[in-house]
Amino acid sequence: MALRPKSPKTDLEKTAQRDEARNDVFMREVDDAVRQDQMANAAKRFGIPLAILLVLGLAGLGGYLWWDSQQTAKAEEDSVAMTLAIDRLEANQPDAALEKVAPLKDSDIEGFAVQARLLEAGIAQQRGEDEKAAKLFGEVIADADAPAPMRDLATLRLVSLQYDDMKPEDVVAKLKPLAVPGEPFFPSAAEMVGMAYIEQGKPELAGPLFAEISRDETAPQALRARARQIAGLVGTDAVDDVDEVMEQIERNSAARAAAQQQAGQ
Numbered sequence: 001m002a003l004r005p006k007s008p009k010t011d012l013e014k015t016a017q018r019d020e021a022r023n024d025v026f027m028r029e030v031d032d033a034v035r036q037d038q039m040a041n042a043a044k045r046f047g048i049p050l051a052i053l054l055v056l057g058l059a060g061l062g063g064y065l066w067w068d069s070q071q072t073a074k075a076e077e078d079s080v081a082m083t084l085a086i087d088r089l090e091a092n093q094p095d096a097a098l099e100k101v102a103p104l105k106d107s108d109i110e111g112f113a114v115q116a117r118l119l120e121a122g123i124a125q126q127r128g129e130d131e132k133a134a135k136l137f138g139e140v141i142a143d144a145d146a147p148a149p150m151r152d153l154a155t156l157r158l159v160s161l162q163y164d165d166m167k168p169e170d171v172v173a174k175l176k177p178l179a180v181p182g183e184p185f186f187p188s189a190a191e192m193v194g195m196a197y198i199e200q201g202k203p204e205l206a207g208p209l210f211a212e213i214s215r216d217e218t219a220p221q222a223l224r225a226r227a228r229q230i231a232g233l234v235g236t237d238a239v240d241d242v243d244e245v246m247e248q249i250e251r252n253s254a255a256r257a258a259a260q261q262q263a264g265q
Contacts, residue, residue, distance in 0.1 A: 082115055094123045114146045118154060125161060134161055152178055156185050159192060168196035181212050187219035191227065198234065207236025 085100035097119065104116035121136035140146055140154035159166065159174050171192055178189035190209050197206035213219055213227035231237070 082112060085116075085119060089119070089123070094126070098123060111147060111150075114140055114143065114150045118150065118157075121154075121157065125157070130161060134158060137161070149184060152185055156189055160188075163192060168199040171196040172200075179209065181216065187213050187216055187223055187227075191223065194227075194230070198230075203234035207231050207234040210234070211236050 082101065082104060085097045085104075088094075088097035088100060101116045101119050104112045105120070106113065117136050117140050121133045121140075124130075124133035124136065137154045137158040141151050141158065143151070146154075155174060156178060159171060163171060175189045175193050175196075177183075178185045179193040180186060183189070190213050194206040194209040194213070197203070197209065208231075210227040210231035214224045214231060216224065219227075
């Protein structure tokens with residue numbers, strides 16, 4: 001079936017179509033003009049504050065990067081100084097060690113400042129300057145910003161320094177949190193707590209503690225052997241493997257014999 005041919009548009013229809021197209025173009029131009037005007041007004045209102053914020057942000061970022069690089073360089077410098085101080089101390093040159101560590105006591109990096117005080121306190125204790133050592137250990141303990149392991153070490157060293165003048169219950173109160181298997185300072189802390197229990201007349205608490213020390217593979221062999229003996233004296237069997245203990249005794253005897261033979265030569 002053939003399609004009916006479309007009738008040609010009248011002049012009126014063509015005029016209306018042209019007017020509609022012109023209106024569309026005009027509305028688009030008006031819309032673009034309005035948007036440009038809004039952008040111009042926004043730039044006038046917010047352009048300067050945004051530029052200021054951008055400049056401040058870039059300045060802050062640059063300042064942080066500079067500060068971070070300075071902190072990194074300072075940390076490396078302090079690390080070298082601490083390493084040199086420890087080397088001098090191991091070489092039995094305490095004065096040289098103190099000279100190297102002196103600037104670190106005022107370091108902005110808390111870890112190095114605390115290490116410096118601990119090292120100085122240890123040297124003072126070795127020299128019999130107990131009052132000075134106690135003061136330095138106390139400063140570390142009271143420093144809330146100091147790392148917890150360093151405060152624990154300072155507590156352990158201070159109690160060790162003042163043990164003879166302390167009441168047994170005070171020793172237990174200060175070191176009991178450290179005298180827990182698995183804690184880094186367990187062997188040393190537990191030994192002092194165990195001795196304090198014995199002084200208090202509490203062998204039932206001391207024995208198991210010394211037995212735990214004897215089983216702690218991280219503890220020095222001399223301390224483990226001593227703890228095993230003390231546990232037995234207060235009525236606690238700390239020997240889990242008799243054969244292992246006998247082998248250890250034989251190894252120690254052989255080592256002593258070899259040392260004596262070398263000394264004789």
